[in-house]
Amino acid sequence: MMKNKIPTLKEIAEKLGISISTVSRALNDHQDISEVTKERVKALAADLNYIPNIFAKGFRTHKTNIIGVVVPNITHYFTTTLIRGILEEASLQGYRVIISESNNDVDKQTEMLNTMIQFGVDGVLMSLSKMTRDISSILKIMNTLPLILFDKASNKIPCTQVVINEEEATYNAIEHLINIGKRRIAIIKESEFSYNSEKRFEGYLRALKENNLPIDEKIILSVDDISMIQGKRMTNVLMSLKQKPDAIFAITDSAAIGVIKTLKKLHVKIPEEVAVVGFSNSINSTIIEPMLTTIDQPGQKIGATAVKYLIEEINHPNEIFINKTIEIRSNLIIRNSTFKV
Amino acid sequence: MMKNKIPTLKEIAEKLGISISTVSRALNDHQDISEVTKERVKALAADLNYIPNIFAKGFRTHKTNIIGVVVPNITHYFTTTLIRGILEEASLQGYRVIISESNNDVDKQTEMLNTMIQFGVDGVLMSLSKMTRDISSILKIMNTLPLILFDKASNKIPCTQVVINEEEATYNAIEHLINIGKRRIAIIKESEFSYNSEKRFEGYLRALKENNLPIDEKIILSVDDISMIQGKRMTNVLMSLKQKPDAIFAITDSAAIGVIKTLKKLHVKIPEEVAVVGFSNSINSTIIEPMLTTIDQPGQKIGATAVKYLIEEINHPNEIFINKTIEIRSNLIIRNSTFKV
DNA sequence: AATTACCACGCAAACGTTTGCGGTAACGTT
DNA sequence: AACGTTACCGCAAACGTTTGCGTGGTAATT
Known part of the structure; x- marks a missing residue:
């Protein structure tokens, strides 16, 4: 043929x-x-x-109709929902998407960014890698290309950001714990270089303060690489304290699942003795027993919104954009790890 | 600035x-x-x-250094490991990757393929959507562009395919069930238009035959849209039979998890009364209790291998390639759903 | 009838790169 | 001294598209 x-x-x-x-x-x-x-x-x-011929076109107009996406880890379920939203909205608007993974490696992140601009993408959507401290390379890119941060953002970078209401969501979750009678609520979070973690921590603190509960450093645990394993480890720490917590909020579903697993091993009754709350509403949260109370993040909506704002900036390259932070609402999903029917 | x-x-x-x-x-x-x-x-x-300038270059040389990837559903954990492998190997070889999702919609799949070639990708990596019956559009693309199928493949399409040893893996899994004393092994699979399902079913049949076990259609269940829900539903069907199975092999981890959940609700002892085996070694399989015996598929390796073969074909456009089928080895992971320590 | 206005279309340059071909200088060979 | 060879390099075309500008023609206005 x-x-x-x-x-x-x-x-x-x-x-x-x-x-x-x-x-x-x-x-x-x-x-x-x-x-x-x-x-x-x-x-x-x-x-x-x-x-x-897209190349003749792009060659002539300097427009590629490709947007670049950089995410820390593509295998997280929540990340895939973000990507799905990005893919759909982009496709709707006639854009193609190039994805790359930074593997939470800051150097790789800037390298990825560079090959993307070298490649001629019209704009970049990025979810920051952990421990992104050197912002200079990102700032440099910003006056070459439209850049929008989503999910894992940073106040220090002056650009539009699309995130969920991390602080408020956590506040609501903690308040839910207080409403069911919990008074000594532990938190398992990440170090201070994680955007999401810090925001959630703020919500945690505010909820305690506004309800006149004491803040006890002994039950505020930070780990570098949060995971199920770390959830297990920290639970052992918490449950060997003299004053044990009566609830544990883990900043991540997988950590919360580690918490539940360890509590079960220790024969602690959930939620009567210790209630557990996670964050993300991952699939796993419905598989563990008891099922996990968690916060549902509308990943697809976040992704789609980020694309919309990016294309807006692409189409108006010379305008100065006020660096809006768009907060997408999330929902507390109450399940058996905090509330028994 | x-x-x-x-x-x-x-x-x-x-x-x-x-x-x-x-x-x-x-x-x-x-x-x-x-x-x-x-x-x-x-x-x-x-x-x-x-x-x-990549566009001037691509314009001149008709080479884009982009490869297109089409997958049915990006939110499956296994799919993300495939993509990770693709991304890594492609990046190593200086290629960028455009991903799109067919959502298991055949029409969308061909549409995606078309926009990809329109976009000027150098080659395409595809994992077939369910129910892909009309191959003509795919065949048409094949004499325009190098195409390689991975994971969800098809014997009817004459091209290189990178898959796992589905048949053998299932054979081993069933044999493991037989070894622990099970004799009446049920299977929950998909309809005959699913490549993976059919291959696994072949392994199931062969294992039974070679061990002189009867094949009973009553415990061979097919569903269209396999999922946790379907796993639950089918378990109820199986456990209300006069002759109940003493083991259930589900073609998918999520279905297997549905099986376990329902068995627990029915107070059936796992694995003593009924053992359960899944397929994929997803994260979920370690969260459910008892943990699920399953087959680990090296997704990253599959993805990377597929990229290697694709680039090989891209670099030698005029050679006729024998349509090899590369089988990547998978491993049976034995956990508590079949074997209690 | 002269001017103006507008519509519909063509000419040709430009984008940045690759590449076939031709050319010059230097050197070696006979 | 004439010729062949080699090593380096430049000229210019070509890829397919967009777009500023020019132009002929027709209709509307004065």
């Missing part, structure tokens, strides 16, 4: 006896072209199965 | 007082250029932070 040659503007022009520029304008619905000509051109184009 | 103009070959040429072509050749290590000139050019290029 022979490869039929790909049609070009030139071919269409010749077959119709008109010029290349007319064909181009006709296809782009330029006002200078009469309706009849447009019809004829479009008909033939469709007939020949014409597709514009 | 002003955007410093992006350097081009022309600039380098002018500053060095040589021609554009010489600069181009020097950077591409062409043999016609003297070492000294190469040194000078490369030094200045590095100094100016020169990056070739």
Whole structure:
């Protein structure tokens, strides 16, 4: 089977006896072209199965219709929902998406960013890697390309950010624990370089303060690499205290699952003796028994919103954008780890 | 801060007082250029932070260094490990990756494929959507572009395929069940249009036959959209049979988890009364209690291998490739759902 | 009838790179 | 001294598209 040659503007022009520029304008619905000509051109184009050469186009216009996405870890379920939202919205708006993973490695993150701009993406969507302290390389990119942060953001970077209401969500979760009678609520969080962790911690503190509960450093635990294992380890620490907590809020579902597993091993009754709350509403949270009370983050919506704002900036390259922070609402999902029916 | 103009070959040429072509050749290590000139050019290029305009290049050479990936569902953990492998290997070889999701929608799948080729990818990596019956559109693409199938493949499409040893893996899993004394082993699978399901079913049948066990259609259950819910439903069906199974093999971890959940609700002892085996070694399989015996699929390796073969074909466009099927070995992970310590 | 206005279209340049071909100088060979 | 060879390098075309500008023609206005 022979490869039929790909049609070009030139071919269409010749077959119709008109010029290349007319064909181009006709296809782009330029006002200078009469309706009849447009019809004829479009008909033939469709007939020949014409597709514009994206490289000639990008070459000429410096527009690629590709957006770059950098995420720390693609295997997290929540991340995939973000990506799904990005993919859908981008596709809707005629954009393609290039994804890369920084593996929570700051150097790799800047490297990824650089190859992306080298590659000619129109804009970048980024979720920051942990421990991103050196912002200079990111700032440098910002005056080359539109950049929007999502999910894992940073106050220090002056750009539009799309996140969830981390602080408020946590506040609500802690308040829920207080409402069911818990008074000594522990938290398992990450170090201070994690955006999400800090925001959630703020919500935790505010909830305690506003309810006149004491803040006890002994039950505020920070770990570097939060995970199920760390959840287990920290639970052992907490439950060997003299004053044990009566609730544990883990900043992550997987850590919370580690908490539950260890509590069960220690024969601690959930939620009567210790209640547990996670964050993310991952699939796992419904598999563990008791099922985990957690905060549902609408990943798809976050991703889609981020794309919308990015394309907005791409289309208005010279405007100065006020660096909005868009907060997407999340929902507390109450399950058996805090509330027994 | 002003955007410093992006350097081009022309600039380098002018500053060095040589021609554009010489600069181009020097950077591409062409043999016609003297070492000294190469040194000078490369030094200045590095100094100016020169990056070739990918569009001019792609425009000229018809090579994009992008590979397209189409997967049915990006939110499955196993899929993300595949993608991680693809991303890593591609990056290593200087390729960028465009991902799109077919959502198990056949029409969307062909649409995705078309926009990919329209977009000028150098090759495509695809994991087939369920129920892909109309192969014609895929075949049409195959003589335009290199295509490699991975994970969800099809014997009917004549191209290189990278899969795991589905049949053998299942055979081993069933044999393990037989070894622990099980004799009436049920299977929960998908309909006959799922590649993975069929392969696994073949392994199931072979294991039973070679061990002289009867094949009973009553405990061979097929569903369209396999999931945890379906696992639950099918378990209820199986456990209300007169002759109940003493083991259930579910073609998917999530279905297997549904099985376990329902068995626990029915107060059936696992694994003494009924053992359970899944497939994939997803994270969930270690969260459910008892932990699930399952088959670990090395997703990253599959992804990386697929990329290697694809780039091989991209670099030798005119060779006829024998349509190899590469089988990556998987491992049976024995846990408490079949074997109690 | 002369001017103006507008519509519809064509010409040609430009984007940055690669590459076939031709050319010059230097050197070695006969 | 004439010729062939080699090593380096430049010229210019080509890839397909967009777009500023120019132009012929027709209709509307004066």
